[in-house]
Amino acid sequence: MSEPLWERTLKVTTAEQTHALAAALGEVLEAGDLLVLTGELGAGKTTFTQGLGEGLGVRAGIISPTFVLVRIHPNLPDGPRPGGPDLVHVDAYRLDSAAEIDDIDLENTMDTAVTVVEWGRDRVEHLSDSRLEVELHRAVGGGGTAAANRTDEVLDFDTDDDEPRTIVLRGIGPRWADAPGLLDAAGQPDTAGQPDTANEGHI
Numbered sequence: 644m645s646e647p648l649w650e651r652t653l654k655v656t657t658a659e660q661t662h663a664l665a666a667a668l669g670e671v672l673e674a675g676d677l678l679v680l681t682g683e684l685g686a687g688k689t690t691f692t693q694g695l696g697e698g699l700g701v702r703a704g705i706i707s708p709t710f711v712l713v714r715i716h717p718n719l720p721d722g723p724r725p726g727g728p729d730l731v732h733v734d735a736y737r738l739d740s741a742a743e744i745d746d747i748d749l750e751n752t753m754d755t756a757v758t759v760v761e762w763g764r765d766r767v768e769h770l771s772d773s774r775l776e777v778e779l780h781r782a783v784g785g786g787g788t789a790a791a792n793r794t795d796e797v798l799d800f801d802t803d804d805d806e807p808r809t810i811v812l813r814g815i816g817p818r819w820a821d822a823p824g825l826l827d828a829a830g831q832p833d834t835a836g837q838p839d840t841a842n843e844g845h846i
Contacts, residue, residue: 669698
């Protein structure tokens with residue numbers, strides 16, 4: 644498995660900030676980009692994907708695709724990025740292997756869309772030689788990794804309350820040789836005047 648070329652850790656305190664960060668990221672995504680989204684229940688995965696959709700300029704109405712596995716949100720001709728890529732939103736929680744990922748034929752849309760896969764770790768890495776990994780962590784509750792790995796949960800809604808979250812982004816492969824400038828712009832000292840670490844910031 645390829646090692647990340649860079650990592651950024653950002654702090655957000657509201658769902659609105661999660662959405663805004665993702666929207667800014669969506670503005671720089673291109674057709675063929677693969678994002679692997681990880682986070683426990685309530686971590687904000689759906690809010691993050693909704694923000695991506697806004698930045699990409701695709702049709703609204705993004706919800707978790709848990710029960711249909713894949714939802715395609717087409718680019719809007721009258722949106723902010725006319726002619727831009729569609730958004731393919733995948734929930735791989737109930738898929739046990741890379742072979743099951745192949746069965747849903749993501750290869751047919753990979754070149755023309757931005758593909759976001761929730762619970763995609765260890766399942767979708769073979770789809771592209773580059774990927775952006777996004778981890779969302781709740782500051783409180785949620786049960787952490789243990790809860791995220793349980794198989795008896797009903798994962799139909801990703802509730803996203805206003806509480807602090809940590810978002811970790813890692814770039815892997817030639818497409819992500821450099822971190823998007825927006826991530827470095829987000830890495831500013833917080834309002835209390837305490838400097839962040841080299842790869843940690845607040846938006």
